[in-house]
Structures are given as C-alpha cells and as structure tokens.
Amino acid sequence: MEEIDPLERLVENFKTLPGVGQKTAQRYAYSIISRDEEGANEFANSIISAKKKIKYCSECGNYTDKDVCKICSTRSGDIICVVKEPKDVSAMEKVRAYNGLYHVLHGTINPLENRGPNDIRIKELLERVSKLGTKEVIMATNPDVEGEATAMYVAKLLKPLGVKVSRLAQGMSMGSELEYADEVTLTKALEKRSMM
Amino acid sequence: MEEIDPLERLVENFKTLPGVGQKTAQRYAYSIISRDEEGANEFANSIISAKKKIKYCSECGNYTDKDVCKICSTRSGDIICVVKEPKDVSAMEKVRAYNGLYHVLHGTINPLENRGPNDIRIKELLERVSKLGTKEVIMATNPDVEGEATAMYVAKLLKPLGVKVSRLAQGMSMGSELEYADEVTLTKALEKRSMM
Numbered sequence: 001m002e003e004i005d006p007l008e009r010l011v012e013n014f015k016t017l018p019g020v021g022q023k024t025a026q027r028y029a030y031s032i033i034s035r036d037e038e039g040a041n042e043f044a045n046s047i048i049s050a051k052k053k054i055k056y057c058s059e060c061g062n063y064t065d066k067d068v069c070k071i072c073s074t075r076s077g078d079i080i081c082v083v084k085e086p087k088d089v090s091a092m093e094k095v096r097a098y099n100g101l102y103h104v105l106h107g108t109i110n111p112l113e114n115r116g117p118n119d120i121r122i123k124e125l126l127e128r129v130s131k132l133g134t135k136e137v138i139m140a141t142n143p144d145v146e147g148e149a150t151a152m153y154v155a156k157l158l159k160p161l162g163v164k165v166s167r168l169a170q171g172m173s174m175g176s177e178l179e180y181a182d183e184v185t186l187t188k189a190l191e192k193r194s195m196m
Numbered sequence: 197m198e199e200i201d202p203l204e205r206l207v208e209n210f211k212t213l214p215g216v217g218q219k220t221a222q223r224y225a226y227s228i229i230s231r232d233e234e235g236a237n238e239f240a241n242s243i244i245s246a247k248k249k250i251k252y253c254s255e256c257g258n259y260t261d262k263d264v265c266k267i268c269s270t271r272s273g274d275i276i277c278v279v280k281e282p283k284d285v286s287a288m289e290k291v292r293a294y295n296g297l298y299h300v301l302h303g304t305i306n307p308l309e310n311r312g313p314n315d316i317r318i319k320e321l322l323e324r325v326s327k328l329g330t331k332e333v334i335m336a337t338n339p340d341v342e343g344e345a346t347a348m349y350v351a352k353l354l355k356p357l358g359v360k361v362s363r364l365a366q367g368m369s370m371g372s373e374l375e376y377a378d379e380v381t382l383t384k385a386l387e388k389r390s391m392m
Contacts, residue, residue, distance in 0.1 A: 006261050010246040013239045017224045027375075028213045030283050032243055033250050033259060040247035043209045044240040047228055050206040051236035054229050063229060065202050087226050179223075 007033065059128065061104035061121050062089045075101055077132030082125060082154065083140050084108055084147065087179050092140060094183045095190050100138075103128060108146035109153055122154060129163055136164040138193055142177055143168070155196040166193040203229065255324065257300035257317050258285045271297055273328025278321060278350065279336050280304055280343065283375050288336060290379045291386050296334075299324065304342035305349055318350060325359055332360040334389055338373055339364070351392040362389040 007029060014025035032040055056062070057069035063086045064070070071089075079100030081092055089102050105120040129137065137158055141147035155165040168189040181189075203225060210221035228236055252258070253265035259282045260266070267285075275296030277288055285298050301316040325333065333354055337343035351361040364385040377385075 006242070006246040006249040007259055010242045013242040016227075016235075016239070018227050019220075019223070023376075024215075026283065026286060027215070029246065031212075031214050033246060033282075035247070037247055039212075040243055043212070044243040046202070046206045046209040047236055047240040047243075050202040050225065050229060051231070051233055053202040063203055086229075087222065090222060180219075 056104075060089075060102045061106055061124070062086050062102055072101060075099060077101055077128070077134050079136045079138065080125070080129065080132075080134050081138045081140050082151075084142060084150075085179075088140065091179055091181060091186065095186050097187060098190060101128075101132075101134075103137075105141070105150065108141055108150040110146045117153060120150070122157070125154065126157060126161070129158065129161060134163055136166060138190075139165060139167045139196070144177075151196070159196075165196040167196055168193055252300075256285075256298045257302055257320070258282050258298055268297060271295060273297055273324070273330050275332045275334065276321070276324065276328075276330050277334040277336050278347075280338060280346075281375075284336065287375055287377060287382065288386075291382050293383060294386060297324075297328075297330075299333075301337070301346065304337055304346040306342045313349060316346070318353065321350065322353060322357070325354065325357060330359060332362060334386075335361060335363045335392065340373075347392070355392075361392040363392050364389055 010029040010032060011022070011025045014020055014028045015022065017025075020028070032043065035043075053065040054063050055065075057064045057066070057072055059068050059072040062069055062071070066073070076099075080103050081098065081100055082103045082105060083089055083092065084105055084107065086104055089104065092098060092102070103121070103125045105122065105125070107115055107120040109115060109117055109120065125137075128134070137154075139151035139154060141150050151167055155167075158165045168186075169191070206225040206228060207218070207221045210216055210224045211218065213221075216224070228239065231239075249261040250259050251261075253260040253262075253268055255264050255268040258265055258267070262269070272295075276299050277294065277296055278299045278301060279285055279288065280301055280303065282300055285300065288294060288298070299317065299321045301318065301321075303311055303316040305311060305313055305316065321333075324330070333350075335347035335350060337346050347363055351363075354361045364382075365387070
C-alpha cells in the first residue's frame, strides 16, 4: 500500500464512475481531501452501507433495503409498469400521476448479446400479474430496438391472460433513454400510452 | 440509521461533490450499487485512506502522504512556482517543460474576504527562497483580481532579496482559472513569462 499514492488511488476510483474523466475525478478527489475527517468518513460509509444493505426487492426487482420495497408493500397491484433497470423506476416515479407498481426486468431481450427471454425477469412478471389480478401492464422499456422487441414479446405472453397491455406513447424520441427523459415528456408519454 | 434510505444517503453524499446534481448523483449511486462488494469497498477505502494519509508537505504546502513531498525531495530549488491551491500544482505538472519546485499559498490576498498577507503562506515562501538560494520565483496565481494583487504583493517582497520574479504570460484569458487551462495554453504562458 505504501507504493500507491493515496490521492492517485482516490482519483482512479472516481474515474470508475460513469462519464468521469481525469479532470473531473481530480476535482472530486480534491473536494474529498478538503473536508474534515467526519465528512470524508460519512461519504465512505454511505458507500459501504448502501452496498451492504441495498438488494433487490423480492417482488418487483427494484433496489431496496427491505425484503419487499416500499412501493410493493403499499400500492395496489391493478397496474404494473415494466421497466428495464432500477434507475428507470426513479425516472417514472417523478411522474406524480402514476401510482401503480413496477416490475424491473433487469435487461432486455438481445440476441446479439445472447440474452433471451429466460435471462430477464419475464417469468416473475407473469407470476405477479396472476397473483395480483393485475388489470393493466404498461411496457415502459426504452424506445429502442431491444426495448420495443422486449415489449412486443412480453405483450404476447400477457394478452392471453386477459390483461390490458399498453406502451408509453412515442412522445419520446427513438434511440433515447428513459433515464434522461424530462418529466414533461414522461408525463405525456404516460398519458398517451397506446394499447398493444 | 433504519430511517434513512441507504441509497438516498449515498445520493446525498454524491451531491456534495462539486458540480454534481440529483441526476448525476443518482447515476453515480447506481454505478456503486451495481458493483461487487469488493469494488464498492475499494472505493470507500480509497476515500478513508486518502483523507487519513494525505496532509500538507512541510516544505511546499502541496498534498502528500510523506512529510516532504516527492517534488520537494527530488528537485533543485533554483526555481519556485507559486500557486494558489494544491490542484494548481497538478495543472502545472502537465507542463513537461517545468522542472522546478512549487509553493502553495493556500489562498490569495482578498480584503473583501478578510484575507491578508499573513493568512496565506507568504512568510514560508520567503524563508524557502532564502534557505534554497532560489534564483527565480514564477508567480502562477490565477489571472484574476486577487491573483494579480497577490502576485504584485509577493513580487515586492522578493525583489529586495535579489530574486528574479516572473509572472505567467497573459496568454490565459482574464477571469479564467488555472485549473481549467489546457496544456498548450499553460505551456505558452510558461514560455512567455514576464519579469516583474
């Protein structure tokens, strides 16, 4: 440990964050160094604590520190919004109009990357829909090729169960990502969702 | 601790970094959560270790994990480059042409913020210059009002000691900050430094 410069090590770690290069990592590192010890420890401990305590909700697959997340344990199962990743749940939660459940697929069907229907949480979705007596499933996967294909695939499996399946309106531009959509666009897309 | 959501706590900590808002903090937090435990711990430990081990070099005032930093313990004292903050040393170090020492003032003279000459490391600079027999001091404080005033003030104290005092050429635009200058601009500014 004597050989690695602690500051350099910190910079290297910041560089592992998405979109962070040398200069930004250095700014972050200097910001840490200039804090008091308590402040730096709080930062470090929040990382350790989050990694230790955060796991997947046994119901929806979103991140939570409980066995069943707050959303799953308090909301009605009439509507389920299906997303690709946990971060998409935060994006959808900004739409105050939405009060239903979520289901995180943890990926999309992508033959090029060898990900088939059994590699994402589709089976779990079908089970939840049956168990909860869900009336509508909103497919909110990204409006790109894999997202569309996954939505179509899941819709085909759900319709025979007598469930309405809708898709977020294509107010969102093709090729964009749910994570970066602004609230107005998302609200509109939710309002104008079309039946599949 | 049960009441604070560990993910929210992590996001809040990331938001304390310079220039990081809610969305970026969330992206960073998700990036941490998606790592294995070892990866997350390495990140946290690099913060703790840097904060614990990094202190000021007893000579130049830059960050180091030694008593005297690597630059001070290996280079000649013929030239000293005076900067405002530790991060400015990293900026200057990109200029391969420079092989002298540094002196970090830890601030600039700023009457509006009640910072006078005795609140920054000017006395220590004069002592080093005498002790090392320094031939030239390059004033590389930022090209803004406080940086200029500080450079003028220090120059007046150094000249009676028979030391050449120079200033980075104003190839840098007024009001900009050393930290963000590109290497070409910095190299030129160093080359064309003017006597004070």
